[in-house]
Amino acid sequence: MACTLWPIFGSFGLTFACAGRACTQVQGSKAKSVQDLHPLCGRVGHGGVSMQQMAYSLVASELGLAAMVVKVYGPAFASSKRVIVCLVEKEIKFEVVDIDIFKGEGRSPDYLKLQPFGFLPVIRDGDYTLYESRAIIRYYAEKYKSQGTELFGNTMEEKGKVEQWLEVEAHNFHPPIYTLVAHTVFSSKLGITPDQKVIQENEAKLGKVLDIYEERLSTSKYLAGDFFSLADLSHLPFGHYLINGVGKEYLIRDRKHVSAWWDVISNRPSWKKVIQLFPPPT
Amino acid sequence: MACTLWPIFGSFGLTFACAGRACTQVQGSKAKSVQDLHPLCGRVGHGGVSMQQMAYSLVASELGLAAMVVKVYGPAFASSKRVIVCLVEKEIKFEVVDIDIFKGEGRSPDYLKLQPFGFLPVIRDGDYTLYESRAIIRYYAEKYKSQGTELFGNTMEEKGKVEQWLEVEAHNFHPPIYTLVAHTVFSSKLGITPDQKVIQENEAKLGKVLDIYEERLSTSKYLAGDFFSLADLSHLPFGHYLINGVGKEYLIRDRKHVSAWWDVISNRPSWKKVIQLFPPPT
Numbered sequence: 396m397a398c399t400l401w402p403i404f405g406s407f408g409l410t411f412a413c414a415g416r417a418c419t420q421v422q423g424s425k426a427k428s429v430q431d432l433h434p435l436c437g438r439v440g441h442g443g444v445s446m447q448q449m450a451y452s453l454v455a456s457e458l459g460l461a462a463m464v465v466k467v468y469g470p471a472f473a474s475s476k477r478v479i480v481c482l483v484e485k486e487i488k489f490e491v492v493d494i495d496i497f498k499g500e501g502r503s504p505d506y507l508k509l510q511p512f513g514f515l516p517v518i519r520d521g522d523y524t525l526y527e528s529r530a531i532i533r534y535y536a537e538k539y540k541s542q543g544t545e546l547f548g549n550t551m552e553e554k555g556k557v558e559q560w561l562e563v564e565a566h567n568f569h570p571p572i573y574t575l576v577a578h579t580v581f582s583s584k585l586g587i588t589p590d591q592k593v594i595q596e597n598e599a600k601l602g603k604v605l606d607i608y609e610e611r612l613s614t615s616k617y618l619a620g621d622f623f624s625l626a627d628l629s630h631l632p633f634g635h636y637l638i639n640g641v642g643k644e645y646l647i648r649d650r651k652h653v654s655a656w657w658d659v660i661s662n663r664p665s666w667k668k669v670i671q672l673f674p675p676p677t
Numbered sequence: 678m679a680c681t682l683w684p685i686f687g688s689f690g691l692t693f694a695c696a697g698r699a700c701t702q703v704q705g706s707k708a709k710s711v712q713d714l715h716p717l718c719g720r721v722g723h724g725g726v727s728m729q730q731m732a733y734s735l736v737a738s739e740l741g742l743a744a745m746v747v748k749v750y751g752p753a754f755a756s757s758k759r760v761i762v763c764l765v766e767k768e769i770k771f772e773v774v775d776i777d778i779f780k781g782e783g784r785s786p787d788y789l790k791l792q793p794f795g796f797l798p799v800i801r802d803g804d805y806t807l808y809e810s811r812a813i814i815r816y817y818a819e820k821y822k823s824q825g826t827e828l829f830g831n832t833m834e835e836k837g838k839v840e841q842w843l844e845v846e847a848h849n850f851h852p853p854i855y856t857l858v859a860h861t862v863f864s865s866k867l868g869i870t871p872d873q874k875v876i877q878e879n880e881a882k883l884g885k886v887l888d889i890y891e892e893r894l895s896t897s898k899y900l901a902g903d904f905f906s907l908a909d910l911s912h913l914p915f916g917h918y919l920i921n922g923v924g925k926e927y928l929i930r931d932r933k934h935v936s937a938w939w940d941v942i943s944n945r946p947s948w949k950k951v952i953q954l955f956p957p958p959t
Contacts, residue, residue: 511889512849525837527844534837555807555816562809565847567794607793 465535466519468509469494469501470673473576473632474528475516479673480631481532483665485543497584497676529561532625546625556619560626563618567604571597572633572641580640584676598643605646605653612652616659627660635661635670747817748801750791751776751783752955755858755914756810757798761955762913763814765947767825779866779958811843814907828907838901842908845900849886853879854915854923862922866958880925887928887935894934898941909942917943917952 465482469475470491482489494500494515501513510517510526517526525531536546547554574597578589611618618626634657638644647657660666747764751757752773764771776782776797783795792799792808799808807813818828829836856879860871893900900908916939920926929939942948 511892512845512886523834523837525841527841527848530837530840530844533840534833537836538833551816551820552805554819555805555812558812558815559807559809562812563794566809604794610793 463488463521465489466492468492468506468517468519469496469515471676472496472515473636473675474514476632476669476673477528477629478516478518478531478535480628480665480669481535481546481625483669484546484628484663485535485539487535487539487543491673495676497581529565529629532629533561536625544623546623546628548619548622548624553620553622553624557624557626560618560624561629564626564629567607568601568630569633571601571604572637575601575641575643576633576636579642580636580675598646601643602646605650608656609650609653612656617656623660623663627656631660631666631669635666636675640675745770745803747771748774750774750788750799750801751778751797753958754778754797755918755957756796758914758951758955759810759911760798760800760813760817762910762947762951763817763828763907765951766828766910766945767817767821769817769821769825773955777958779863811847811911814911815843818907826905828905828910830901830904830906835902835904835906839906839908842900842906843911846908846911849889850883850912851915853883853886854919857883857923857925858915858918861924862918862957880928883919883925884928887932890938891932891935894938899938905942905945909938913942913948913951917948918957922957 465487467475467478467482467489468491470479470493472494475491479489479491494506496513496515500506501510501515506517507513509519509524512526514526516528516531517524518531525534532546540547547557575594577585577587578594578597581587582589608618615621617623634647637646648654747769749757749760749764749771750773752761752775754776757773761771761773776788778795778797782788783792783797788799789795791801791806794808796808798810798813799806800813807816814828822829829839857876859867859869860876860879863869864871890900897903899905916929919928930936
């Protein structure tokens with residue numbers, strides 16, 4: 396497991412914090428692009444330790460956080476990005492630990508102690524360990540409710556709708572898109588012989604799901620209502636593969652409201668930075 | 678859609694409320710068994726309308742509820758029972774609406790207006806409609822936090838663990854058990870030719886999942902910790918099929934801690950009543 400430290404950034408300005416190492420950029424300072432980061436560890440702006448510690452404390456204090464950084468395992472993989480984009484929206488400091496499941500690192504004894512099923516992602520937050528990406532994003536969206544973007548809506552009923560569409564993503568959207576990704580983008584890495592019949596069946600299945608999204612998105616800007624939420628965010632990692640890799644962009648573009656929704660959510664600064672910083676496994 | 682009114686009951690005493698009809702049994706009165714219910718509508722204890730209305734108001738007031746009853750669609754099916762057992766644990770009044778997906782009622786235009794994917798369950802609560810069983814149970818566990826059984830734990834971190842194991846149930850436990858049920862209990866209704874290879878593969882897959890449960894349950898009484906939660910509750914409907922129908926009880930009984938856990942959760946009065954009141958589709 397190689398541990399790399401990465402920045403956090405707010406919705407507008409960028410705030411970098413490489414906790415535990417000697418680099419911090421406090422709010423107000425801005426890095427214009429990923430090129431501003433240190434090429435190896437993503438660090439920006441160096442100075443004396445005491446100044447950095449002070450700056451770090453300022454950031455922590457300003458964000459109402461303990462001086463603790465969330466560790467996210469496996470940032471190159473899609474389900475880990477679901478967590479990372481949530482942390483960015485919530486302005487929560489994090490660092491990443493590389494786990495390459497294609498190299499079997501998900502089956503190592505050390506990793507299985509954290510995630511006994513061997514899947515990504517897992518987070519460590521001090522002594523607290525949590526896995527399952529959609530559980531992790533719910534945890535942080537609620538724990539830091541008043542910080543960063545509100546991702547559960549404002550009322551109990553809005554939250555219910557967020558939960559409903561999170562479940563739709565997990566049980567209706569995810570299975571066909573995952574199969575498409577497995578049979579196209581990562582077939583060789585997964586040892587799968589691409590099966591055109593399976594691809595066509597899942598393409599058709601996903602199309603039917605997106606027809607229902609089209610209907611829903613003709614009545615509200617986002618899935619759970621007229622507010623961006625975890626339900627939309629949860630679609631980003633595999634929706635990205637649909638366009639970049641699977642080559643089935645038409646499934647989105649042929650549906651006017653789905654297309655507009657996708658443009659809005661995939662152009663959020665948080666997501667654009669996540670895909671810039673963490674390219675998919677090659 | 679045939680609408681039938683059903684009782685609610687608390688963890689210990691039984692409280693019946695057939696809202697909108699002339700029958701209510703307030704807390705303190707007890708029906709010893711389901712045989713005490715009216716054989717057709719589940720009603721108990723009849724009296725004059727004004728007394729009943731008063732009694733109903735008492736129940737509503739006592740439970741801190743508006744005089745509104747949650748409608749649950751499709752009570753004979755497993756995922757609807759996930760919702761019903763949650764409502765019972767939370768002491769929330771409900772009534773049921775029969776939907777037989779085997780007869781195509783999930784594809785009727787009226788039903789698709791409520792649940793566009795055509796799946797069960799869906800609830801209506803006044804003007805509010807919600808679908809996806811695990812979204813519905815989260816909604817009620819949080820909305821009525823201080824009523825009935827606490828199903829999310831007591832701290833944010835406990836709630837995170839509940840979310841984690843809810844996701845494990847959905848993504849690790851459910852797929853193989855669902856496939857086993859489809860290829861055994863309901864193969865003829867689903868038009869599936871039982872495939873022994875598929876059955877064996879999913880039996881093996883479920884066994885590996887339950888090995889991890891065994892390890893987990895050797896360190897805590899329930900999945901998320903030493904408290905009963907939505908994570909445990911969510912396993913009841915399909916866990917029940919594993920023993921009653923699929924005939925693979927050994928998968929539970931061969932694992933000491935899983936077996937003890939199953940006995941504890943499946944013997945809760947709430948679940949025993951649910952399976953007594955709503956037999957599976959025949």
